[in-house]
Amino acid sequence: MRVLAARVVIVVALLVVWELAARAWNPLLAVPPSVVPPALIDLLMLRSYPDLPRHLLVTVREIAVAYVLAVAAGLGCGFALGLYRTLGRVYAPILAALYAVPAVVWYPSLMLFFGLDSASKIAFGFLLGFFPITLAVLAGIRQVSGGLLTVARAFGAGPVTTFRLVMVPSMLFTLVGGLRAGLALTVIGVIVGEVLGSKAGVGALINHAYGLLRTTDYVALVLVTLALVVTSDALASVVERRARRWAE
Amino acid sequence: MTVPSSTLILVEDVSKRYLTSSGPVSALDDVSLRVDAGEFCTLIGPSGCGKSTLLGMIGGLVTPDRGRILIDDRPVSGPDPRRVAPVFQDAGLFPWRTTVENVEFGLELQGVSRERRRQVATELLGPLGLSAFAAKYPRELSGGMRQRVAIGRALALDTKILLMDEPFGALDEQTRVLMGEWLLDIWRRTRKTVIFVTHSLHEALALSTRVVVMTARPGRIKSILPLSLPYPREMESPELVTLRAKLWGEIREESLRAMGEQARTAS
């Protein structure tokens, strides 16, 4: 209980200090907390940005497409590299090296190729989500116990059966974790792409508000986007828990 | 109250209770013990009998709820590396230190100069059998070697008292026996007072001058078996065979009781 009280005190203190400091210095730029709720209501009532739903839909669609692609490619690559040892030993290091490059480096090329439309955001989201999924598959395969595989072989299980009955359950935990991380990164990738330059999507709205110095609307948009991010992660964690239960 | 002058460690009516999730558990109940200088005193008993707790109290890491412990007539109020040096079952070597750096750890804490502590540590490596491994890291050493380094670290402090909590517990049987012989050799040369916790009857009988048998929880002293046989001990001799049977009889009773309690709390 003391812990909870301490947290509440911290939050309240921060809000109060921010409110006073923002008002004293520059309410437009510093955005005191008190202006946020009305701005949020304005946004949700579609007064500040009437076509918010359309943009939200664009963003959600981009995330969905990018994620499906990332999962497909990630699982494919991951299993190919993980199950065929030579392939893995040759190409996994190249993948790891690419992982050392900040992903945003690819974005200008994507923009040049795909333009400012959804395609570049989908491509970027795909790139960001692809890596953690592939790496999770590789890690998951690596940690399948050799002992269990030997047992399967001793009982005469063929490769497909072994895969289904031994490998998949053993690596499910790691795999689902990777899928969840992949979703989080895909979401971030799409939003980054939109903020850096796009015609539609919540990121574009944020950019728009920023450009016009509509700071209160900007904060409201950020909160809505945060809600989107949190929702997607919550969905992912529900699926994760469901998958865990099914595995046991 | 006068105490015989050769008494080094005095444990007086010591009790300790722990609060666990299933309620308070009495680890030690009114334990009293007197250890003279130069003894090799072994504490033996079933799991949970409080022998490690008692050792922890003598080493100043655990505070008794009741009673007190005196070393050299001074009450124990915390770790005292000038008088007491510990060895744990998990060797507890620092993985980022080489063998010689691990051995000199205690001296380093006490502010001994680098040359001096390096000299002491290096000299110790000979009897430890680790001279060739002075610059190796713990991950490059076997379990037995690591334990030797841990013992060396304790010996480097040159304290009167050595506390050893199942130091060979993680080693295989053959290594245990050989390490026991080696430890005996060190003890006889350095004349330290050793308090040794073990599960092993063999170790208790081969090494000790006195064996203290503890009861199942709550831990009390069940009996004390003095062993004045010469070293190295003839484990097959008739006296030792009889002693072993006697010791086992005492311990077996307590072990059964401890197992019974485990079964009861598990169900």
Added chain:
Amino acid sequence: MPSPAWSSAGRGGGRNDGAARAQRRLVKRARIVGLQLVSILVALVAWEVAARGGWVDPLFVPAPSAVVAAFGRIGAAALRALGDTLVKAGIAYGIAVVLGVGAGLALGSARRLRDVLNPFVIGVYGIPKILVLPWIVLLLGFGAAPAIVYGTIQAFFPILLIVMGSVRDVDATLLTVARSYGARPWQLYWKVILPAIVPAVLAGMRLGIVFCLLGVLIVEMFAGVRGMGYVMGSLANGFRAAELFAVTGLVSAASIAIVLTLDVLNDRLAHWRG
């Protein structure tokens, strides 16, 4: 007194065995590297052929030869821009490491503080930092400041979390041992906790540099007037694909080189880990 008879037996086998094994390992590695180089070469050749043959639009996907030529043209300017970016990233990195390690140590060792602040840390960490970028630019304007601040923020959290976790995970036995040898609190820190967390700190630092670079590049793309991110953005807007590819390659190579250096440093400093 002579040393115990078994004292000379240790880990590892005879000498010949070790040398033969090392040689086999070298051959294996050479083969793998060879295959990697061949793959890259084949990919480059295929790319060149496809571009020359008109299968891909050279406006969007220039041939490797065109990319190399472009690099020759803008190489100097690109390196200057890269330097600009790296300086900003370096400053941000320094700040992030100091703050991240410091905060990680503080939160990792103070249980009460950690219990209270943990949800805040995790919560703030979960916010996509891009969302606060426009606000930072509004506050700090264009130039180096927002890039440095944003780079710091990006790197700070991973470092903090890694260091915090590592302090918490220090082997309790080691702390007990040190205490029983009479270590006082500051000695516990200096002689046990700090050496024990070195591998984790290095891992965090390795992760941090990528995030730092990422942050600086993003700001430069969003609202920069100098630096690699800005250059890349302009090239993309100007449809100068060959130059863009060249510059992308440059930044990637630089990033990989930096991370590899840190990896080597990592191995050197934490070799006791094994």
